[in-house]
Amino acid sequence: MMDINVVVANNILNQMKKTNTKQIDLARAIGVSKQIMSKMLNGSRMINVSELHSIADYFKIKMDDLMKMPVATDDENVVKAFMGKVNSESAREALKTLDELADMIVYHANAHENAKIMSKTWEM
Numbered sequence: 001m002m003d004i005n006v007v008v009a010n011n012i013l014n015q016m017k018k019t020n021t022k023q024i025d026l027a028r029a030i031g032v033s034k035q036i037m038s039k040m041l042n043g044s045r046m047i048n049v050s051e052l053h054s055i056a057d058y059f060k061i062k063m064d065d066l067m068k069m070p071v072a073t074d075d076e077n078v079v080k081a082f083m084g085k086v087n088s089e090s091a092r093e094a095l096k097t098l099d100e101l102a103d104m105i106v107y108h109a110n111a112h113e114n115a116k117i118m119s120k121t122w123e124m
Helices: 004-019 023-030 034-041 049-059 063-067 078-083 089-119
Strands: none
Touching (some): 004 023, 004 034, 023 034
């Protein structure tokens, strides 16, 4: 589960990129120091409702737009993103197989780790 502070920070950063806004300019616009803005944008400081409202007003968007969870895309998976750049069908199939094998390895590693934990005797 994603941290809401990080989600909001990423959405603000995306708006900053779209509008070519500098961190210091946004900090001044909402009345905080550059250091506080930096903490907001790296997700280490929670943004209060008043600040969120000011940021939304600054970008002329709704506060909801700053709080939206990201939509997962296939491009987040490196193998799947790379598959789109491969020209031959056989290479695509090989990458698909590799992706499935990687998933199985992770699954079995997690299952093995869980089995070790579960097999320990319970101490009272």
